[in-house]
Amino acid sequence: MxxxxxxxxxxxxxxxxxxxxxxxxxxxxxxxxxxxxxxxxxxxxxxxxxxxxxxxxxxxxxxxxxxxxxxxxxxxxxxxHLAPERDSTERYKLLEWLNFITTELHKNLGPLFSPVLADDAKAFFKDRAMGKFKYLENQLGGHDYLMGSQFTVADGYLFTMLMWATDRLGFDLSGLPNLVAYKARVAARPKxxxxxxxxxxxxxx
Missing domain, CATH: 3.40.30.10 (Glutaredoxin)
Structure with missing residues (x-):
């Protein structure tokens, strides 16, 4: 490949x-x-x-x-075990996470890289993204990964979005301890x- x-x-x-x-x-x-x-x-x-x-x-x-x-x-x-079996209930949960990340995070963070987007527009997208991060903070309570204890391909995608937010776009996620710990947990994986x-x-x- x-x-x-x-x-x-x-x-x-x-x-x-x-x-x-x-x-x-x-x-x-x-x-x-x-x-x-x-x-x-x-x-x-x-x-x-x-x-x-x-x-x-x-x-x-x-x-x-x-x-x-x-x-x-x-x-x-x-x-x-990077994805649950096809047609299983858990597979649809993974699809739900992948769609959430791509539509609610990826598409709200992407415009923030634009050099021509007005500051008020950037503030709008940043505020929307922060709302999604707060949702994730609650969902990750008591879980190592999005699907529970098992790392899946959704975690690699969310980690990439968190890298964008904190390392490149200056988001302050310090008030979201579950999300901060999650990002560190994924970052520590050897692969x-x-x-x-x-x-x-x-x-x-």
Missing amino acids: KLYYTPGACSLSPHIALLEAGLPYDLVKVDLRAKKLENGDDFLKVNPKGQVPVLVLDSGELITEGPVIVQRIADQAKDK VKEAMTKEGLLKAA
Whole structure:
């Protein structure tokens, strides 16, 4: 498999999933602003959406949406329990979390990176995102991970959004102790550290 990624972008989520799954893969770095690959090729020829992540399967099939990509990865490594069994009640709970993260967090945090968005508009999106983080604070009470005691692909996605919020966008989550502890718990996982090191987000030990 091949993962097209940009360091620290939402492609960090499937990168974590691939490492947690123990699946072989190649990394291809993308300059999202220029829409170019490292070798100068046009990224839009790979993904006309112009976005990462893109996962290319060994069959040559392309998958381009993060929540779908991570489920495909999980289903190729069922022994790692990164997603519940298909059609199970728990699988639909995972889908609920993935949809919450992509629509309520990802799409509210994304505009905050815009250099042309007005400050009052940024304040609106930040306030909305904080409301979602407060919801998560309550949901994580007494749980190690979103689905309970088992790490799943939803946790890799939420962790990526928390990295955006705290490390890049200046969110103060200190008043949300469950969420702060959760972020630290996920960050301490060896495969999460490996993904971040490979993307240049952490210095190699």
